[in-house]
Amino acid sequence: MALRLLLAFLGLLEVAFPKPLVDFWMNLATEDDDVELRPWVYTAARIEGVLILLYVLWRRRDGE
Known part of the structure; x- marks a missing residue:
């Protein structure tokens, strides 16, 4: 339960x-x-969050 809550929080962030x-990591x-990231990296991070x-929601629905 705590791991799912932590994952949900990370996904929301x-x-x-x-x-x-992304900049922090x-x-x-x-x-x-002097590392410059391409703009698509932030889009990929958003997709990963979704x-x-x-x-997390799928696992919650399954009752695990």
């Missing part, structure tokens, strides 16, 4: 605020601050 979330993953939310 990705859908609502993809740029700060990219700053952790890279040593150089898929996470759908997964």
Whole structure:
């Protein structure tokens, strides 16, 4: 239950605020601050957030 709640929260963050979330993880993953991301990366993060939310809702509906 707690894991699904955490996943739902992460999915909501990705859908609502993809740029700060992606930028945060990219700053952790890279040593150089000169990384420029392409605009589609933020769209992909939003799609990932929607898929996470759908997964959480689907698992909830199944009663697991």
